[in-house]
Amino acid sequence: MVTIRRLMNALSIRNLRKTYANGNEALKGINFNVAVGDFYALLGPNGAGKTTAIGIISSLVNKTAGEVEVFGHSIDRELEAAKQCIGLVPQELNINQWEKVGNIVLTQAGYYGLGGRLARERTEKYLRALRLWDRRDDIARSLSGGMKRRLMIARALVHEPRLLILDEPTAGVDIEIRRSMWAFLRDINAAGTTIILTTHYLEEAESLCRHVAIIDEGEIIEDAPMSRVLRKLQREVFVLSLAEEPDRAPELDGFRTELVDSGELEVELGPAHTLNDLFRVLDARGIEVVSLRNKANRLEELFMRLVESKQP
Amino acid sequence: MNVALNAIAVKTLIRKEMVRVMRIWVQTIVPPAITMTLYFIIFGNLIGRRIGTMDGFDYMQYIAPGLIMMSVITNSYGNVVSSFFGAKFGRHLEEMLVSPMSNSAIIIGHIAGGVLRGLMVGSLVTVIALFFTRLQVQHLLVTISVVLLSSTVFALAGFINAIFAKKFDDISIIPTFVLTPLTYLGGVFYSISLLPEFWQTASKANPILYMVNAFRYGILGTSDISIGHAYVILIGFVALLFSACLYLMNRGIGIRE
Numbered sequence: 001m002v003t004i005r006r007l008m009n010a011l012s013i014r015n016l017r018k019t020y021a022n023g024n025e026a027l028k029g030i031n032f033n034v035a036v037g038d039f040y041a042l043l044g045p046n047g048a049g050k051t052t053a054i055g056i057i058s059s060l061v062n063k064t065a066g067e068v069e070v071f072g073h074s075i076d077r078e079l080e081a082a083k084q085c086i087g088l089v090p091q092e093l094n095i096n097q098w099e100k101v102g103n104i105v106l107t108q109a110g111y112y113g114l115g116g117r118l119a120r121e122r123t124e125k126y127l128r129a130l131r132l133w134d135r136r137d138d139i140a141r142s143l144s145g146g147m148k149r150r151l152m153i154a155r156a157l158v159h160e161p162r163l164l165i166l167d168e169p170t171a172g173v174d175i176e177i178r179r180s181m182w183a184f185l186r187d188i189n190a191a192g193t194t195i196i197l198t199t200h201y202l203e204e205a206e207s208l209c210r211h212v213a214i215i216d217e218g219e220i221i222e223d224a225p226m227s228r229v230l231r232k233l234q235r236e237v238f239v240l241s242l243a244e245e246p247d248r249a250p251e252l253d254g255f256r257t258e259l260v261d262s263g264e265l266e267v268e269l270g271p272a273h274t275l276n277d278l279f280r281v282l283d284a285r286g287i288e289v290v291s292l293r294n295k296a297n298r299l300e301e302l303f304m305r306l307v308e309s310k311q312p
Numbered sequence: 313m314n315v316a317l318n319a320i321a322v323k324t325l326i327r328k329e330m331v332r333v334m335r336i337w338v339q340t341i342v343p344p345a346i347t348m349t350l351y352f353i354i355f356g357n358l359i360g361r362r363i364g365t366m367d368g369f370d371y372m373q374y375i376a377p378g379l380i381m382m383s384v385i386t387n388s389y390g391n392v393v394s395s396f397f398g399a400k401f402g403r404h405l406e407e408m409l410v411s412p413m414s415n416s417a418i419i420i421g422h423i424a425g426g427v428l429r430g431l432m433v434g435s436l437v438t439v440i441a442l443f444f445t446r447l448q449v450q451h452l453l454v455t456i457s458v459v460l461l462s463s464t465v466f467a468l469a470g471f472i473n474a475i476f477a478k479k480f481d482d483i484s485i486i487p488t489f490v491l492t493p494l495t496y497l498g499g500v501f502y503s504i505s506l507l508p509e510f511w512q513t514a515s516k517a518n519p520i521l522y523m524v525n526a527f528r529y530g531i532l533g534t535s536d537i538s539i540g541h542a543y544v545i546l547i548g549f550v551a552l553l554f555s556a557c558l559y560l561m562n563r564g565i566g567i568r569e
Contacts, residue, residue, distance in 0.1 A: 020569065058410045061569045080314060083412040094403035103331065110324025111411035113317030155407070 009033045009069070010085075010163045010194035011057065016066035018052050018218075026052040028218040029066065034163075034196060034211070036071075039189045041209035041226070042198045045307055049218040050198045051091055054167050058088045071162055084112065087161030089152045091168040091198075095140045102127065102136035105155050112159035119158075126154040129184065146177040153181070157188070164188070165196045170204060182208055202303055206230070216307050237295035238275075240265045243288035252281045266295060313414055321413035322421045329395060329425025333432070340391070341433060344383045348437045351379050352444045355501065367503055367534045372445040377528040378500030381462060383437045385523065388430035388463035389491060392422050392470035393483045400474065400567060409568070415561035419471060419554065426467030427460065434459060447531055454539065455530030461546040462523040466491075468553035475557070475566040494520045504536045519545055 011034040018027040026049045034040045044050050055061030057068055059075065068075045073082040095104055105127060109119035127133040130150040135143060140151060149169055156164060166185070170178045178201075185208060189195050199205055205212060205226075212229050214222040222229060241264050249259040255278060256268040267278060282289060333340045352372065360371030367374060399405035408418050441447060449455050469486075477483045498520030504512050515521050516537070526542035529535035535542075560566065 055569065059568075060406055060409055062564050080317075080412040080414070083410065086410065088406075088410050090403075090406065092403060094406045096399070096402060096404040098335070103328070107324055107328050108407055108411070110327075111321050111408055111413050113314065113320045113412070115320040115323070 008036060010036045010038065010071055011196065012067075012069040013053070013057075014067040016053065016056065016068065017064045018049075018056060018061065019064045026218055027056075027064075027066075030215065030218070030220050032213050032220055032223050034194060036162075036194055037189075037192060038194055038211050039185075039209045040194070040196045041205035041212040042196055042215060043202065043205060043212060043303060044198075044215035048215045050215055051167055053215070054088070054090075054165055054196075054198065058086055058165060059083060060090075084159070085162045087156035087159065087164045089149075089156045089164070089166045089169050091171070093148055093152070095148065095151060095155070097141040098139055100136065101132055101138055101140055101143065101151055104140060104151065105158050108155045109158045114159060122158045122160070126157050129157075130154045131180075146173045149173055150177075150181070153184075161193070163194045163196070167198050168200065169197070170199065170201060178204070214303060214306055221306055235268055235270050237266055237268050238278075239293050239295050240267060240282075240289050241291045243290050246287075250285060250287060252278070252285070255281065313416075314412070317412060318414050318417040321411070321417045322424070325408075325413075325418070325421025326424045326428070329391070329422070330428060332395060333391065333425070333429050340387070340429060341436065344387055344433045345436050345440060348379055348383055349440050351375075352441060356444055367505075367532075369532055369534070370445070373447070373532065374503075374528075375501055376441040376445055376447055377531045378498075378524045380434050380437050380441065381459070381524050381527045382495050382500055384430040384434035384459055384463050385466040385520070386487070386491065386495070387433040388426040389466040389470040389473075389487065391429040392426035392467045393474045393477070393487075395425065396422055396471055396474035397477045397480075397483050400477075401480075405567065415558060419468075419557045419561065422471055423464060423467040426470060427463040430463035430467070431459070434463075449531050450533035451530045453530075455527065458523065458526040458530055458542070458546070461543075461550060462527070465519070465523075465546060465549045465553060468550065468557055471557050472553065472560065475560050477566075494518050497521075499524045499536060519549060522546065 013030060013032050015029045015031060016027050017025075017029050019025045030049070030053065042050050042053070052061055056063045057070070057075070059079065068082075070082040070085045073085065075082045099107075102123060105123040106119055109122055114122060124133060127136055130153055132147060132150055132154060135147065140148065143151060153166075153169065170181055173181070182204065185195060197205065197209060210226055212222065212224065212226050213220055239260070245263040246259065246265070249257040249265060251257070252267065254273060258266045260266055269275070269278065279289070356372035356375055360375070363371045365371070396405070399408075438447070473483060473486050497515065498518050499515065504515045504521065507515065522537055522542040522545045525535040525537045526539055526546070529539055
């Protein structure tokens with residue numbers, strides 16, 4: 001039964017530990033599973049152990065202890081089969097800047113055993129999908145930062161992996177390209193590719209992912225479906241722009257309020273109230289609201305709360 | 313191990329290496345051709361005329377096989393050390409490390425790239441040599457097998473150098489302080505029979521002596537050492553160095569954290 005459940009996971013990590021030669025204990029025995037077809041966010045502050053975990057899964061870092069299985073293939077006993085299932089987009093640029101764009105993807109296809117026409121077809125397919133086909137004969141160095149990121153995604157997809165791991169794929173990419181990358185990632189996830197995403201843009205994780213794990217100081221401190229994680233956030237702060245700027249924050253029954261420097265009113269909603277309740281109270285007080293926005297990204301707020309609660 | 317996958321991966325890596333060599337041909341092909349042309353002009357043509365014959369051959373003819381072998385081994389070594397270290401330094405080595413291609417395939421692909429560059433440069437130097445002297449191959453199989461084994465030995469040595477190298481300086485230390493002196497003392501320009509007995513014996517500890525003399529035997533039919541010994545040493549070095557490369561790759565030394 002255990003074996004069957006593990007086979008159903010795209011990734012299964014058990015008691016994974018990594019201690020570097022300098023004594024830094026980057027992973028302290030983490031456990032998590034990624035279900036087949038999931039869009040999974042692995043979040044954490046800098047130095048939390050995300051990239052180390054990804055390095056071990058993709059064979060770039062030697063583990064100290066623990067087990068990693070990719071679609072049921074152990075990286076200790078069936079490394080070749082496990083690697084065949086993974087496509088990796090690393091955090092740091094790792095393309096040969098002097099090589100032609102088309103050759104980079106074609107060569108990667110060859111490393112996965114795809115030769116001849118199939119390799120050329122796949123290269124064209126993914127360079128077109130990432131809007132780089134017109135640049136195939138240019139050297140990688142001539143591409144913009146966003147294009148290089150897209151090239152790394154095309155390269156990671158050329159063997160059509162079942163599990164795509166993206167380590168900060170949109171770092172330094174402008175919002176327009178980021179949004180188009182999100183759309184692309186949603187499409188390939190819908191087509192069946194399991195995706196693990198690490199990102200510093202928590203809005204990105206909230207928008208894309210169905211499951212989230214938060215890692216801090218080498219330990220998993222949260223691992224649950226995104227909806228359940230967000231439900232844990234029992235309060236939200238809204239910023240209201242009022243038609244008439246008040247001298248001081250009005251007292252609203254059941255709500256904590258604060259007037260901020262910009263003349264806007266911050267209102268905190270607890271779990272017992274809805275926005276409708278708030279508007280009823282405002283209406284009764286004759287306060288006219290021009291616009292409203294959420295003060296902070298919900299996941300970002302929860303993330304900060306979880307990480308800060310670990311601080312001594 | 314998936315043989316078909318690894319065969320395609322090796323072929324891909326060799327093609328990539330050849331594209332690299334041809335892309336930077338001004339750095340990879342031209343300099344050894346110019347250097348060897350100068351050797352032929354200065355040592356062979358100008359100084360060689362005054363030296364006369366060696367082992368029954370005019371001096372230009374005598375040094376030609378050694379100069380060809382010197383260009384083959386230095387280029388085989390140089391290609392692998394610069395390509396593998398460059399990939400490590402630029403992090404695109406990760407393209408291979410995350411893929412299912414085996415460590416053996418990574419080694420074989422790089423070594424084949426080094427051997428092919430060595431053979432390309434060696435062929436060019438042979439053509440240049442023919443402008444200065446006459447060469448007639450006496451033992452074709454010996455010539456081919458010795459050049460292949462010798463370039464393989466040095467390509468493997470270059471691979472090990474690249475694994476341990478942490479900065480660009482580290483890939484020039486071995487060629488400067490080990491490879492070049494051993495080559496000059498390896499009988500390229502002289503027969504060790506000219507040396508005092510002690511230095512003759514000392515020279516026999518230099519593996520390049522066996523490569524140069526075995527290759528000279530293949531072309532001219534003359535050698536300072538036993539051809540059988542040369543094959544034992546060459547094959548032994550290939551086996552030893554390949555095993556060392558595989559061990560280092562499997563342990564992830566110098567390439568995995």
